[in-house]
Amino acid sequence: xxxxxxxxIVQVLRNEILSGQRLPGAKLxxxxxxxxxxxxxxxxxxxxxxxxxxxxxxxxxxxxxxxxASSFPHHSRxxxxxxxxxxxxxxxxxxxxxxxxxxxxxxxxxxxxxxxxGVDGRANNPAYQMLCETIEHGSAAGLIxxxxxxxxxxxxxxKPGLPRVAIGEPLPHAHLLSLDVxxxxxxxxxxxxxxxxxxxxxxxxxxHLALARAQFLERGVDKRHLSLLHxxxxxxxxxxxxxxxxxxxxxxxxxxxxxxxxPLLAGLKRGRLxxxxxxxxxxxxxxxxxTGAADGVEHVGFDAREVLTEAKRSLDAQRAGEAAVExxxxxxxxxxxxxxxxxxxxxxxx
Numbered sequence: 001x002x003x004x005x006x007x008x009i010v011q012v013l014r015n016e017i018l019s020g021q022r023l024p025g026a027k028l029x030x031x032x033x034x035x036x037x038x039x040x041x042x043x044x045x046x047x048x049x050x051x052x053x054x055x056x057x058x059x060x061x062x063x064x065x066x067x068x069a070s071s072f073p074h075h076s077r078x079x080x081x082x083x084x085x086x087x088x089x090x091x092x093x094x095x096x097x098x099x100x101x102x103x104x105x106x107x108x109x110x111x112x113x114x115x116x117x118g119v120d121g122r123a124n125n126p127a128y129q130m131l132c133e134t135i136e137h138g139s140a141a142g143l144i145x146x147x148x149x150x151x152x153x154x155x156x157x158x159k160p161g162l163p164r165v166a167i168g169e170p171l172p173h174a175h176l177l178s179l180d181v182x183x184x185x186x187x188x189x190x191x192x193x194x195x196x197x198x199x200x201x202x203x204x205x206x207x208h209l210a211l212a213r214a215q216f217l218e219r220g221v222d223k224r225h226l227s228l229l230h231x232x233x234x235x236x237x238x239x240x241x242x243x244x245x246x247x248x249x250x251x252x253x254x255x256x257x258x259x260x261x262x263p264l265l266a267g268l269k270r271g272r273l274x275x276x277x278x279x280x281x282x283x284x285x286x287x288x289x290x291t292g293a294a295d296g297v298e299h300v301g302f303d304a305r306e307v308l309t310e311a312k313r314s315l316d317a318q319r320a321g322e323a324a325v326e327x328x329x330x331x332x333x334x335x336x337x338x339x340x341x342x343x344x345x346x347x348x349x350x
Contacts, residue, residue, distance in 0.1 A: 196251025240267025
């Protein structure tokens, strides 16, 4: 039998299950009954039922038959989607932290979270194929998408479908989940002025440097003692060494991107200096991966677990038909990290 016959079986039974016509735990018709109903062969019925099992909609119980699953992945399965993958220039510590939490089953989200990494929109890309199939079948409770230029253009995401949340930047038909970078810089500035009169800020982002400059000047730091350094990971080690060879070297350093922490520490080591002992270093991080903690670096950042659980709240709100809001995750110091799932965070009208 052509595969389309099996597809017809899958489509009809799937619709009956998801619409409630066939209740959880209910027994499906026998093979012979399905053969007669659809006018197909037993191997075709077997292909269709295998497809339904792969979607988590039915279970087989030996000789007793096939039953509707007691719970569906459509209600407790979430997909985290990113176009980047480990080892590429765009792979961030935030993505690494999320992937690690998913692998360990420590996302804080009840149910299953599946990581789709390296989704690039090509038809032969397995992760993109799975994304397309999930959206086509509606076989997930929602999508958590790390926004990028690539994900923003994925054909399958250009029209409404499954509920979705975009982390960082807007995405078509998605609610937005933002990281409160302004609060991170504000809180970092307040912390640093208590530790030094001469402050250096290292960042690969010009906008972060501008925010930091305003915050430190507002807190009375003399602009002659404020060094704002626009630097990438490549070159950060050499720049750090030069920075601390000056007679009036900084008392405190703020690093707005954790990709700079390792080269900063290498630069300090070359100058026979150590974080905490010789200079106060405060760095952005993605909890629970604080780069440089063992080397004396203090941290302020965003909790990947809080990002994921807040994304789930947004998806739940979408399924409930609530109005779109922008959810904002605040920056946290280590002592502020919740031991239990985080409480709801600030939301503002989109």
